[in-house]
Amino acid sequence: MLSGLLLIPFLGAMALMLWPGEPAPARIRLAALALLVLQLLWSLRVLLAFDPSIAGMQLQESLAWVSSLGLDYRLGVDGLSLPLLLINAALTLVAAFASQAVSERPRLYYALLLVISGAVNGAFLSLNLLLFFLFYELELIPLWLLIAVWGGANRAYAATKFLIFTAVSGVLILGAFLGQALFTGVVDFSLSPVLSEQLGLTSQIVLLIPLLIGFGIKIPLVPFHTWLPDAHTEASTPVSVLLAGVLLKLGTYGLLRFCFGLFPQAWAVLAPWLAAWAAASVLYGSLAAIAQRDMKRMVAYSSVGHMGYVLLAAAAATPVSLLGAEFQMVSHGLISALLFLLVGVVYRTTGTRDLDVLRGLLNPERGLPLTGTLMIVGVMASAGLPGMAGFISEFLVFRGSLRAYPLATLLCMVGSGLTAVYFLLLVNRAFFGRLAVTVPTDPVADARLDIRLPAVPWLQQSPAILLTLAVVLLGLIPGLLGRLSEATTTAMAQLATLITAPGVLR
Amino acid sequence: MTVDPSIVRSGPMPTALELADCLLRGDTLLADTADHLIEVVDVLASYGEVLDAYSRNLIYQAEQQFLNPLPIFRYLDGDLSFARLWRHLIHDRINFEYAEYCQKAMLWHGTGGLDAYLDSEAFAAGCSQIIRTKTRRDPLLALLNPLFPGFVPELIRSAATTHALGQFWRVMSDLFLDLARAEAAGEVSSIAAVVAFLARGLGAAAAQPISYGVELAGEHFWVLPPEAGLSFLADVAVPYVEAVFLRGMPFLGTVSFNAQAQQISPDQQRFCYGALFADPLPSMGAGIPPSLLMQDMYRHLPERLHSWYRHRGRADGDVRVKICASFQKSMFCVTNAAIAGTMPYPPQGAPGPALEANRAYAMAWGARLATARTDCLA
Numbered sequence: 001m002l003s004g005l006l007l008i009p010f011l012g013a014m015a016l017m018l019w020p021g022e023p024a025p026a027r028i029r030l031a032a033l034a035l036l037v038l039q040l041l042w043s044l045r046v047l048l049a050f051d052p053s054i055a056g057m058q059l060q061e062s063l064a065w066v067s068s069l070g071l072d073y074r075l076g077v078d079g080l081s082l083p084l085l086l087i088n089a090a091l092t093l094v095a096a097f098a099s100q101a102v103s104e105r106p107r108l109y110y111a112l113l114l115v116i117s118g119a120v121n122g123a124f125l126s127l128n129l130l131l132f133f134l135f136y137e138l139e140l141i142p143l144w145l146l147i148a149v150w151g152g153a154n155r156a157y158a159a160t161k162f163l164i165f166t167a168v169s170g171v172l173i174l175g176a177f178l179g180q181a182l183f184t185g186v187v188d189f190s191l192s193p194v195l196s197e198q199l200g201l202t203s204q205i206v207l208l209i210p211l212l213i214g215f216g217i218k219i220p221l222v223p224f225h226t227w228l229p230d231a232h233t234e235a236s237t238p239v240s241v242l243l244a245g246v247l248l249k250l251g252t253y254g255l256l257r258f259c260f261g262l263f264p265q266a267w268a269v270l271a272p273w274l275a276a277w278a279a280a281s282v283l284y285g286s287l288a289a290i291a292q293r294d295m296k297r298m299v300a301y302s303s304v305g306h307m308g309y310v311l312l313a314a315a316a317a318t319p320v321s322l323l324g325a326e327f328q329m330v331s332h333g334l335i336s337a338l339l340f341l342l343v344g345v346v347y348r349t350t351g352t353r354d355l356d357v358l359r360g361l362l363n364p365e366r367g368l369p370l371t372g373t374l375m376i377v378g379v380m381a382s383a384g385l386p387g388m389a390g391f392i393s394e395f396l397v398f399r400g401s402l403r404a405y406p407l408a409t410l411l412c413m414v415g416s417g418l419t420a421v422y423f424l425l426l427v428n429r430a431f432f433g434r435l436a437v438t439v440p441t442d443p444v445a446d447a448r449l450d451i452r453l454p455a456v457p458w459l460q461q462s463p464a465i466l467l468t469l470a471v472v473l474l475g476l477i478p479g480l481l482g483r484l485s486e487a488t489t490t491a492m493a494q495l496a497t498l499i500t501a502p503g504v505l506r
Numbered sequence: 507m508t509v510d511p512s513i514v515r516s517g518p519m520p521t522a523l524e525l526a527d528c529l530l531r532g533d534t535l536l537a538d539t540a541d542h543l544i545e546v547v548d549v550l551a552s553y554g555e556v557l558d559a560y561s562r563n564l565i566y567q568a569e570q571q572f573l574n575p576l577p578i579f580r581y582l583d584g585d586l587s588f589a590r591l592w593r594h595l596i597h598d599r600i601n602f603e604y605a606e607y608c609q610k611a612m613l614w615h616g617t618g619g620l621d622a623y624l625d626s627e628a629f630a631a632g633c634s635q636i637i638r639t640k641t642r643r644d645p646l647l648a649l650l651n652p653l654f655p656g657f658v659p660e661l662i663r664s665a666a667t668t669h670a671l672g673q674f675w676r677v678m679s680d681l682f683l684d685l686a687r688a689e690a691a692g693e694v695s696s697i698a699a700v701v702a703f704l705a706r707g708l709g710a711a712a713a714q715p716i717s718y719g720v721e722l723a724g725e726h727f728w729v730l731p732p733e734a735g736l737s738f739l740a741d742v743a744v745p746y747v748e749a750v751f752l753r754g755m756p757f758l759g760t761v762s763f764n765a766q767a768q769q770i771s772p773d774q775q776r777f778c779y780g781a782l783f784a785d786p787l788p789s790m791g792a793g794i795p796p797s798l799l800m801q802d803m804y805r806h807l808p809e810r811l812h813s814w815y816r817h818r819g820r821a822d823g824d825v826r827v828k829i830c831a832s833f834q835k836s837m838f839c840v841t842n843a844a845i846a847g848t849m850p851y852p853p854q855g856a857p858g859p860a861l862e863a864n865r866a867y868a869m870a871w872g873a874r875l876a877t878a879r880t881d882c883l884a
Contacts, residue, residue: 351510365824366787435787438514447785448881450515455820 001046002061002075002125005085008039009092009118013111025106029099032110036093039117043089050082052484055491057127070181070189071134074127079488080256080326081124083481084249087333088124090470091245092117094463095238098341101348102150102236109150112142113242120246124253129177129189132258136250137170143239143247151234158227158234165217165227172214173254176207180262183207191257193264204266211259212270218251219307222281232300237344240296244303245337249329252310256325256492260314267317274315275401275408281308282415289422295346295353298426299339302382305415306332312405312412313397321400322489323482324393330481331381331389331474338378338467345371345461346430349453350437355426360435366451372431374464379423381471384416388475517881525880526872530865532853535842535875536835536883538697541814545832546700546839547689548811553833554682555806556799557675560605564672568665572720573636573658575646600805601798605671608750613667615749615774619741620670620716623734624663632728633659639722666729669718674742677714681707686808697839704843712739712847739847747844751837752874754780781837782878786830800826803833834879845871 012035016028023031049059057076065073077085092113102109115138122135140163148159180194181187183203194204217224228248232240260267267274285305292298306328313325346361347353349368362372381388384395394416402409435451458465474481520528528535536542563583570584571577581602582590593599616624623629637658641648651658685703688694694703715737718730730736756763756770756779763769771777784796804825807815815821815828846853850867851860 350513360787363787365820365827434785444877445516445519448516448519448879450517450881451787452513452515452819455823 001049001059002077004042005039005046005089005121005125006075006118008035008042009114009121012038013114013118016107016111016114019107023107025103028106028110029096029102032096032114033093035114036089036096036117039121040089040093043086046077047082047086047484050077050484052079053487055079055487060127065131068187069130070128070187071130072128072189073131074190075125076127077125079485080492081253082484083326083330084124084246084253084333085121087249087330088117088120088246091241091333091337094245094337094341094467095241097463098241098344098460099236099238100460102238105149109146112146113238115139115142116146116242116247120250123250127191129180129191129258132254133170133174133177136173136254139247139250140166140170143243146239147231147235150236150239152236153234154230155234158230161227162231165220165224169214169217172210172217173258176211176214179207179210191261194262195265201265201269204263205269208259208263208266208270211263212255212274215251215254215259218254219248219310220251220304221277221308221311222284222304225281225285225304228304229297229300232296232340233294237340237347240340240344241337244300244340245333248303248307249333252307252314252325252329255311255314256322260317261492271315271317272405275312275405278308278312278315279408279411279415281305281311282412283418286415286418286422290418290425292422293355295343295355295358295426295430296340298355298422299336299343302339302419302422303332303336305419306336306382308415309394309397309412312401312408315408316401316404317493318400318404319486319490319493320396321404322493323486324396324398324400326485326489327389327393327396327478327481331393331471334467334471334474335378335382335390338374338464338471339382341464341467342371342375342378345456345464349456352437355429357437357439358430359437359440360431360433362431363435366453367431367435368453368456370458370461371456371464372427374461374468375431376427377468378471379427381475383420383423386475387472389471389478391475392478518884520876520880520883522869522872522876524872525875526865526868529842529845529868529871530853532846534697534701535838535880536697542697542835543689543695543700544811544814546697546836547686547694548808548814549803549829549832550682550836551686551808552803552806552811552829553836554679554686556600556802557679557682559600559802560602561672561675561679563600563602564605564609564668564675568669568672568718569720572665572722573640573644573647573661575644600802604796604798604802605675606668607798608746609664609668609671611749611753611755611780612671612746613664614755615753615777616667616745617748618745619734619736620667620730620745623730623736623741624666628731628734629663629666629729630659632731633662636662636720636722636727636729639725639727643723662729665720666718670716670730670736670742671746673716673718674738674746677707677711677738681711701839701842701846704840705847708739708743708843708847712737712743714738716742743844744848747841750780751782751841752780753777754783778874778877782834782841782875784830784834784879786827786834786879796830797826800829800833803829831882834882838878838880838883841875 016031046059051058057078060074060076063073065071096110096113099109119135119138123132126132126135144159144163147162148155151159177189181189184194184198213224220228231243235243282305285301285308289298289301289305292301309328310325313321313328343353345368346358350358352358361367362369381390384390398409398413434447436446436449437451438449440446525535536546563581566583567577567580571580579586582594637651641651647658681704685694685700688703694700715732716730717732717736719726719728753774754777756777781796815825819828850863853864
């Protein structure tokens with residue numbers, strides 16, 4: 001059943017590329033949408049077959065591949081990966097739907113989207129380290145192409161930077177995986193934790209650090225974050241949706257599954273430092289977001305900040321915090337995708353994302369009232385207001401981490417407050433006041449400008465509306481997700497009983 | 507940053523001198539085009555329908571809700587049927603709040619004979635009589651009046667302005683509807699003809715007397731007696747233009763003004779927040795009265811103009827902004843007619859004191875209108 005989540009996108013991408021003749025872009029788009037709807041339905045089929053009461057891997061599929069290298073085709077799903085599979089399916093569909101403006105090389109574009117989606121599915125489902133690495137690397141080139149070919153004016157720089165950073169991330173992760181085999185002498189590459197009986201604590205730490213940096217680049221955590229704002233700024237809206245909504249989650253998933261899962265003892269030693277790192281990342285991301293003038297860069301820096309919560313939760317490693325980490329991954333996926341979609345609408349309509357220029361977009365008649373309304377809901381959710389997904393995730397993370405790392409948690413809470421600051425700045429500048437899309441000069445002359453923004457049809461905004469509903473639904477009925485993940489995250493937290501080292505911030 | 511020119515447009519902004527020259531030459535402020543004719547005539551037809559409702563309601567309020575401490579049904583014109591109440595509650599109604607806003611602007615920016623009379627001893631004497639009679643049967647007023655002696659006279663001033671505005675709009679409503687009929691009959695076919703038609707209408711009603719009386723306990727009392735000698739043009743129309751077209755009130759749109767930072771002139775005469783200066787964009791927000799008027803005009807929009815709007819901008823999506831722009835064009839025509847009708851001497855006379863007086867008058871108007879929304883005139 002799980003292989004279907006690989007076959008649909010990969011075979012679909014192949015079919016698109018091999019489609020004979022020169023099919024019309026609209027037909028290619030329709031075919032891609034149909035394939036992604038099929039993928040979503042297949043993910044829902046997995047959801048129906050999933051038993052939430054089981055903590056371990058389910059629906060496993062196994063096939064010997066290159067066993068001599070330790071590379072086996074082994075797939076499985078648990079409460080950690082299933083929600084991420086679901087948001088991958090949903091957000092790839094959203095990204096494809098939001099790609100209506102793509103007219104250049106549509107066949108390649110949609111094929112790359114499908115490859116990325118399949119690779120992400122593969123990474124979340126892999127029960128073999130090398131298989132995970134293959135899928136982890138597989139999404140790299142398509143995403144690089146999506147930025148380099150369909151990106152903005154400075155796309156070459158951003159795409160190359162992304163490629164270099166992520167390639168280094170891959171090298172570090174592969175190095176850690178191979179190092180594990182080298183140090184333990186067992187070419188297994190399974191997801192079993194490495195304990196001190198097999199490998200000394202120092203060696204574990206030596207392996208964990210490159211793994212942390214590798215995934216830290218992908219998440220990204222400060223100071224390895226600099227590729228993300230550039231990539232987002234130059235990427236088109238659908239690519240930003242995928243990048244923020246899904247691809248960053250590969251990093252946090254890797255953090256929980258491999259860093260914490262493979263080296264729990266070393267993790268316990270480093271956990272206080274990781275909590276400090278999380279707080280620094282959250283505060284830096286939030287403060288940097290305040291300083292931004294580009295709406296997209298602001299949302300990108302908010303991702304840097306909000307991903308830090310996941311590291312804090314993982315460092316605390318309590319049942320509540322790990323459930324919070326899962327919630328944070330899902331809610332950040334939905335909220336950041338929503339915010340990037342809306343910023344995309346603003347950019348497409350006005351031709352700018354500059355907060356020094358945009359004003360009054362909430363104007364009911366000539367502005368973008370629906371976009372503005374959804375943006376307000378989105379930023380409220382991101383700032384963690386009750387009733388929305390962001391609140392549940394932040395509450396669980398903070399509640400679960402406070403006792404273990406009170407200072408780091410409090411600093412992260414400050415970061416949460418700063419989210420409200422920069423997003424209120426964004427909403428206040430861009431959406432309130434007199435409608436304007438030019439640099440303010442003379443107030444009288446500015447008030448005489450006749451702004452004629454094209455209306456945005458409801459259909460184009462439907463993905464954003466659905467994401468908003470999902471954010472509110474998850475905020476009101478968190479049990480929908482909690483029920484799926486609780487058994488798994490609770491079982492993972494049992495590893496935390498191994499944690500004994502006193503924390504620097506404790 | 508380059509902005510798509512199709513998104514942002516900036517209309518011309520004629521100088522005070524150019525506007526004054528235009529007035530002196532006898533040209534219309536609004537460019538004479540076929541589109542402008544449709545906009546002005548049809549929006550005034552719609553405005554005429556709305557003013558008819560406003561006028562009836564203001565007169566009803568002043569006469570039937572006089573000194574009513576809780577006038578919660580004042581917008582129902584005495585029709586307390588369930589159907590009317592239901593239509594009111596689901597907002598299938600005219601926004602009479604806009605009429606009240608204009609009345610308050612007139613009261614606050616009081617100029618001319620009406621304002622002078624409201625501060626006169628004759629008016630105060632009339633008020634005393636009314637208050638004496640009213641407080642006999644109204645314990646609330648009997649309690650409030652000695653505590654706050656200025657309160658009830660102010661309510662009566664407000665009622666007097668309400669009635670006067672109702673009478674003014676009665677005339678204007680008929681004039682605008684007549685204009686639409688004249689245009690349909692082919693008698694008016696240019697902006698110049700529209701301005702001339704309006705000037706003739708204003709001139710014909712100029713001397714019409716303004717008076718107002720109320721019935722209390724079966725007795726008739728004058729609030730604005732005929733002996734006060736108040737007339738349509740000088741005592742109501744001109745103060746109305748001053749208060750509503752020119753001065754207005756600053757706390758309206760989405761642009762905030764900081765009074766403490768001297769962004770609002772302490773001199774009311776220098777206010778420029780009226781209809782001719784209003785930004786058409788901040789519409790349909792809570793507490794922004796002009797958008798209420800646009801909504802009311804939208805309900806009565808002639809099909810010709812509605813169809814014209816449907817082919818422009820966001821069609822019905824930004825129709826209120828377009829109505830506001832057309833409304834400002836029509837108000838420039840009314841202002842144009844009022845200026846032409848009140849020039850000290852006939853235009854285009856020979857050089858001499860008469861021309862100088864006209865020039866000074868035109869320059870004064872040019873200076874006032876220079877910062878108005880003249881971008882719509884081209």
